[in-house]
Amino acid sequence: GSVSDMLSRPKPWSKLTQKGREPFIRMQLWLNGELGQGVLPVQGQQQGPVIQSVMSLHDPLLQGSVSSESTPKTSASCSPAPESPMSSSESVKSLTELVQQPCPPIETSKEGKPPEPSEPPASDSQPTTPLPLSGHSALSIQELVAMSPELDTYGITKRVKEVLTDNNLGQRLFGETILGLTQGSVSDLLARPKPWHKLSLKGREPFVRMQLWLNDPNNVEKLMDMKRMEKKAYMKRRHSSVSDSQPCESPSVGIDYSQGASPQPQHQLKKPRVVLAPEEKEALKRAYQQKPYPSPKTIEELATQLNLKTSTVINWFHNYRSRIRRELFIEEIQAGSQGQTGASDSPSARSGRAVPSSEGDSCDGVEAAEGPGAVDAEESSSPTAATKSQGGPAEAAAALEEREEAPRPPEKAEPPLSGTPAPDDADDEGQSRAPPPPLPPDGPADGPGPVPNPAAAPAAGEDAATSAASPAEGPGQAREGAVRSSALPSTSAPPPCARRASSLQSLFGLPEAAGARDSRDNPLRKKKAANLNSIIHRLEKAASREEPIEWEF
């Protein structure tokens, strides 16, 4: 139990007592392989003293220092990390120093990728230079990650993007050579980095690699060399293959799957990729607004109505939830940087502003644009739009909604996000119990109708939100409201309370929220609401296990 608690809710180093730090030291040592597998001398035993003494040694490493590079530049200088919970600027330095050495080939210790089939030139080239790890005694990437101080993921990606574009280096090359990831993953990572504290050890790895790469004075050169070699190899292959076969269309130039691997018998076995039609996505989004966590039954219904495989629907929900979450992270960061209040705990936040890509665009954009909101616009213009596709997908969602409640807000806009919880779904676990509607079903009044004017929408949403908070609703709602407020902060994430608070406010239409943010808020709010939904859902679920009725705050 203690372990579970510690692993899921570790306290910041600075808040730990000597004793409290001990388990972390042990973990660190264990991660470093300095504690034999298995038996760890317990407490006061022989190792006790060792641990105690190590405590001081490791201090800097363990501490989460802050993104040194975020603002300034390369970590090297690591200015005093102000907001870092624990100031030690050294931590960063230690890592960067650690990292500054020549890099051995990417040792995919555990990375699934075997010998990087991709490494095109790898074969004939110098050691791909991924990790600056020193000799074998060197720390493995995992160890580095474990010991790494808090990095400013945002700042790192920003710099990486700059370097790559400035030098005309592609994501694919960078990803395969430096990170051991595919182009798509790199793109995603660079465009939507998660804040350090939300990353798992594995998720931190690419950032540590990037940091290491950034610290490598020859990083660009090495990559350029790789590029050249790739090109050369490509040309060579081309020449030779001109005559003979193969559609070596392997996108990645140097990859030779061709060889050892079975040629391409598989080609036929591949299942075609499912591509959801816009209407289907719409319907799913709507369903999501209603219930971010649909019950199996609901999923099945959706699948049936949309004529999709249930696994597709399930996957879609998983992906959508997680992607929305990610966008929220970014928004948080941005918001933080803008409101500069943000700076608080997440270093990433600092660099936020710099946010290159994510700007309004993609994040919100995505949803906003294609999401319900967009639809709205559409619909507003052509009322019947919704009707499109005969009773297609759109209806599917609608149907679901209907079941839930009556008036279903035409998808969209803010109101929906609140996603009127479907009370009906009795089957929906958590949900049913406590309707997690972040937002109350829009009052009979505004919500339901297709919000004709997008501009107006926000307002409506707000109202709804506000009302949600109001006692009026059923007990459930009230409860929720309460829960929400209390819950949010706890959400596992340590994001700046201030920020969070403000988002909450805006979410619920608290005073300032209303006018404060501009248009851009809508989508934002929607997402947040949706996110709240899931949070609430989980909270309720958890609560239900224990004291179903009790929790009111």
Add this chain to the structure above:
DNA sequence: TTGCAGTCAATATC
């Protein structure tokens, strides 16, 4: 069993 994080890899878009 369920949900999530992290990825891959096929497509879409620029």
Add this chain to the structure above:
DNA sequence: GATATTGACTGCAA
């Protein structure tokens, strides 16, 4: 051709 998007999959944790 490079980058962005996204459905699916894997592994892990609760």
